[in-house]
Amino acid sequence: MDLLLFSLNKEDITPLYEQLYEGIKDAIIQKKINVGEKLPSKRKLSDFLNISQTTIELAYAQLLAEGYISAKARVGYFVEDLDELPYVEKHTILPKTPTQKPTYTYDFNPSGIDIEHFPFSTWRKYARDLYDTAHADLLLTGEAQGEFALRQEIATYLYQSRGVECSPEQIVIGSGTEQLLPMLIRLFEEATVFALEHPGYPSVDRILRQHGRSVFPINVDDEGIIVNELEKSNADVVYVTPSHQFPTGAILSATRRTQLLNWAAASPTRYIIEDDYDSEFRYTGKPIPALQALNGKDKVIYMSTFTKSLMPSLRLAYFVLPPSLLAIYQRVFTYYTSTVPRFDQHIVANFMRDGHFSKHLNRMRKIYRKKHNALIDAFTHYPQVRITGSQAGMHILLALEGNEQQLWQSAKTQGIGVYPLSQYLLQPAHYADARFLIGFGQLYDINQAVDALMKVWQLKKITPHSL
Structure with missing residues (x-):
């Protein structure tokens, strides 16, 4: 040859x-x-x-x-x-273009966090200590519901910060809400109807529908989910974000909280899934107690993550099951293995055990409060906009006259990321104005960012000198 x-x-x-x-x-x-x-x-x-x-x-x-x-x-x-030999024709496989997130000069992403103040040196110390032959056992499969050390720390933290009463045995750890929610779905009969806040999380809606479950959107107003509408539905399980409704930012009023707990107590098949996704950050008044802490231990499934308090990339979330569902969980998920690496779980557990988590939260509360106040102050110079949902969390809701899609595209074209409320609608709805989620977690020059956005939208800045 x-x-x-x-x-x-x-x-x-x-x-x-x-x-x-x-x-x-x-x-x-x-x-x-x-x-x-x-x-x-x-x-x-x-x-x-x-x-x-x-x-x-x-x-x-x-x-x-x-x-x-x-x-x-x-x-x-x-x-x-x-x-x-079987002949296989050779085809040219075109390389797949990787999907890239848009890059913005200013990104008002409500999911963004401040990455400049993360305690890398402390975190690195705990990671270094664990990645050692003394902890070789962590190379093996751990406990199905998550490492007991971490569940114990979470139980202590929840009681001290949110009034949630639970034992480590009631806690299940997983890699994000998207992984935990399908597990919760399986604890209920297939005919169970789920109610969701509207607007709300489109991802939760998709997960439920992908698992063949019926979904009933329930409207929210300035006091949170409208419980009277929930009572008229045939739902048995409702998914809510009472401490800071996502995406509107409304806080569930005391009256609505009582109504919601009474709704759940009226039937043995009714439960509330309480997503407490960013309760650590509240800027006015006292912390709002969790529903689970308000006589809801038997009716509330409490969920939260470390996404906002530590980092989104950690992919560490958890739920707290009431005793009535814990037995069902243990029977259904006998095969389950925790999806979060054991090393990551122990890093977080040790970080919490030694008080660094509390110190980090206290520090970040101050930082986010300054950013929050700077954002509100920056928008006060533009009377053409209206702000709601600004009492807690890491985003506000901004409303102004105009076409939402056109305003969104004009900002995007100029390298500014804003997030229309319409992206979080579970069913068609009409608003008289354009509404956007404005996050501040990952912004560092807030005045400049706001002025750049308002310039794109051609909104005039009002200052004391121009009056």
Whole structure:
């Protein structure tokens, strides 16, 4: 055979053995090498192509495994008859363009967090201490509901900060709400109807529908979910964000809280899923107690994450089951293994145990309060906008006259990320104005960011000098 048949590109990212394998295979398929013809020896081909014999051996081994050639001991490799082999036409596979998030000069993402003040040195110390032979047991599979050490710390933290009473045995740890919610769904009968706040989390709506569950959107107003509408539905489980309704920012009033708990208590099949996603950050008044702490221990499934308090990339969330559902969970999920790496769980547990989590939260509350106040102050210079949902959390709701889609696109074109309320609608709804979620967690020059956005939207800034 002609040794000049093969040319290899050493600058290509494709390994040399794979290039050689593909070249010989194509030559065999296209009948450029005759059946029964002997391939060059590894030494001879190595000298000719200036590559290692190991590279050639790998290519020959793959051809041998797929039946394109056969081997005779101490003789060499020979081309097999393709008539006896299945012919697979070679298709050109176009490289897939990776999906990239848009990059903005100013990003008002409500999911963003401040990354400049994360305690890297402390976190690194705990990680370094754990990644050691003294903790080799963490390489093995851990407890199904999550590491007991972390569940114990979470139980203590919830009682001290949110008034939630629970034992570590009631806590289940998982990698995010998207992973935990399908587990909760399976604790209820297939005919169970779920109610969701509207507007609310589209991802929760999708997960429920993907699992074949009926979903009933319930409107929210300035006092949170409208319980009177919930009572008129046939829902048995309602998913709520009472401490800071997402996305409107409304806080469930005391009257509505009582109504909601009474609704759940009226039937043994009714439950409340309380998503307490950013309760750590409240800027006016006293902390709002969790529903679970208000005589809701038997009717409320409490959920939260470390997304806002630590970092989104940690992918660590948890729920607290009432005793009546805990027995069902343990029966249904006998096969379950926690999806969060044990090392990550113990880093967080030790970080909490030694008081660093509380210190970090206290520090971030001050930082986010300053950002929150700076954002509100910056918008006060623009009387054309209206702000709601500003008592807690890491985003506000901004309303102004105009076409929402046009305003969104004009900001996006100028490198500014804003997030229309319409993206969080679970069913069609009409608003007289344009509404946007304005997050401040990952902003550092807030005045400049607000002024840039208002300039794009052609809104006039009012200052004491212009009055």
